Amino acid sequence: MLEVSIRNVLEHLGVEILDLQGASCCPAPGVFRAFHIPTWLVIAARNISIAEELGVNPITGCNGCYGTLRDVWYELNHKPELKKEVNNELAKIGRVYKGNFQPKHIVEVFYLDMGLDYIRDHIKHNFTDLKVGVHYGCHILKPSDKRPWGGEYEKPTFFDEIVELTGAKSIDYKDKYMCCGAGGGLRSSVKEVAADFTREELTNMRDAGVDIIVDCCPFCHMQLDLGQIEVNNFYKDMIGEPFNIPVIYVTQLLGVSFGVDPFLLGLVKNHELQGVSPFISIDPFLSIVKKQLI
Amino acid sequence: MSEMIKKNANDLNLNFRYEIAKKVGAKSLLKCIQCGVCSSGCTVTEYVDLQPHRVVASCLLGLKEEVLSSNAIWTCSLCHRCTERCPKNVDYSFILALLRNMAAKEGKIPKEYSSTVEVIYDNGFVVPYTEGMKKNIDRRRERMGLPEIVPPNLDDIRFIIDETGLGDLIIKKEDDK
Numbered sequence: 328m329l330e331v332s333i334r335n336v337l338e339h340l341g342v343e344i345l346d347l348q349g350a351s352c353c354p355a356p357g358v359f360r361a362f363h364i365p366t367w368l369v370i371a372a373r374n375i376s377i378a379e380e381l382g383v384n385p386i387t388g389c390n391g392c393y394g395t396l397r398d399v400w401y402e403l404n405h406k407p408e409l410k411k412e413v414n415n416e417l418a419k420i421g422r423v424y425k426g427n428f429q430p431k432h433i434v435e436v437f438y439l440d441m442g443l444d445y446i447r448d449h450i451k452h453n454f455t456d457l458k459v460g461v462h463y464g465c466h467i468l469k470p471s472d473k474r475p476w477g478g479e480y481e482k483p484t485f486f487d488e489i490v491e492l493t494g495a496k497s498i499d500y501k502d503k504y505m506c507c508g509a510g511g512g513l514r515s516s517v518k519e520v521a522a523d524f525t526r527e528e529l530t531n532m533r534d535a536g537v538d539i540i541v542d543c544c545p546f547c548h549m550q551l552d553l554g555q556i557e558v559n560n561f562y563k564d565m566i567g568e569p570f571n572i573p574v575i576y577v578t579q580l581l582g583v584s585f586g587v588d589p590f591l592l593g594l595v596k597n598h599e600l601q602g603v604s605p606f607i608s609i610d611p612f613l614s615i616v617k618k619q620l621i
Numbered sequence: 622m623s624e625m626i627k628k629n630a631n632d633l634n635l636n637f638r639y640e641i642a643k644k645v646g647a648k649s650l651l652k653c654i655q656c657g658v659c660s661s662g663c664t665v666t667e668y669v670d671l672q673p674h675r676v677v678a679s680c681l682l683g684l685k686e687e688v689l690s691s692n693a694i695w696t697c698s699l700c701h702r703c704t705e706r707c708p709k710n711v712d713y714s715f716i717l718a719l720l721r722n723m724a725a726k727e728g729k730i731p732k733e734y735s736s737t738v739e740v741i742y743d744n745g746f747v748v749p750y751t752e753g754m755k756k757n758i759d760r761r762r763e764r765m766g767l768p769e770i771v772p773p774n775l776d777d778i779r780f781i782i783d784e785t786g787l788g789d790l791i792i793k794k795e796d797d798k
Binding site: 600 | 665696699714725747773
């Protein structure tokens with residue numbers, strides 16, 4: 328549901344997408360890096376080298392993939408010895424890593440490469456009253472020395488600026504730059520702990536009065552969306568009313584504002600599609616779209 | 622909170638701090654002043670048996686076994702706040718990754734983690750992409766108008782996992798079963 332919105336919005340913005348055929352898992356930073364740093368480096372370098380062959384920057388819509396690809400790219404470009412070791416391994420499968428194409432996050436492409444004016448030029452419809460809880464997530468910001476935001480990680484605004492191009496209002500809420508809870512293998516290993524983070528974050532957002540949550544990472548997306556069901560379940564007694572805040576991915580929000588068909592943004596769920604987002608109904612969001620944009 | 626540990630000075634692994642610090646990027650361990658900023662900003666601080674500053678203190682004290690068997694090294698969402706906020710630039714986030722690597726080497730791996738590696742070993746992806754799942758995913762993608770997935774050459778992925786040494790860890794784990 329998210330991928331279809333990424334593809335269609337990028338195409339709407341005049342981007343030609345080349346798929347990284349034969350790419351594998353990034354690999355997952357929480358698990359692979361945790362086990363064995365060298366393996367993490369080589370598999371990530373292999374993925375980046377596929378983009379190098381095509382002569383393009385690898386672009387991802389996921390904070391986790393971004394974390395791995397960007398960190399590995401940075402490490403290898405700053406440590407020639409390490410790069411040599413990685414290339415020794417890659418040579419055995421007939422590949423080479425050069426490091427001349429920097430991995431990017433789509434939000435980075437929107438903000439730094441295209442720029443706000445370019446995005447604004449594509450906006451057809453403006454929201455008149457939509458309060459958004461923007462969730463950055465961790466790895467788009469940190470480690471800050473390996474990110475393109477000039478070291479800012481405690482109170483950046485780039486994502487809010489993108490969201491507000493649509494006329495929506497980004498609402499400040501407590502601990503806005505907090506982790507969703509899913510990363511590092513936490514979601515799979517200690518789900519209750521992950522859900523407890525999510526509970527706190529959802530509570531803060533609800534207290535601030537948000538209509539929807541907007542994120543830029545599929546793993547945060549899953550944690551904030553499917554996680555609401557888990558929080559409603561695990562922490563029934565603590566939260567009062569169960570949570571049901573629609574969770575919308577950045578390109579889905581931009582897409583409706585650009586006038587892209589909601590079908591092409593993964594906003595209309597086919598009943599045959601079980602086990603994919605949205606888990607929490609996004610109907611309230613779609614009603615707002617209908618009322619304010621159409 | 623963890624119980625108090627009583628240990629003779631002779632039983633401390635005084636080399637442990639250097640074992641960590643000699644790794645590229647981990648020398649910062651030795652600069653810790655125990656201010657506790659890492660733990661106060663840590664998102665999992667209330668769930669771990671050893672808070673970040675105490676993990677660092679335990680490493681410095683040579684409590685290798687205790688550190689490597691603590692839940693603290695696995696209960697972390699890698700949010701990086703500790704590293705960002707440290708006034709002495711101790712890269713706790715990276716040190717924790719190293720500690721996980723060391724624990725993994727000793728076969729101390731929570732099974733949720735090793736099963737993820739096994740899925741990637743078998744599929745190249747973190748979500749299984751074989752048989753029934755593959756059919757399901759392909760059908761869904763077709764419905765959404767998404768292009769077919771071109772999966773990686775699994776021989777390459779397995780070769781890397783085996784060659785770099787991670788494969789040994791998975792096998793070791795399987796031997797334990």
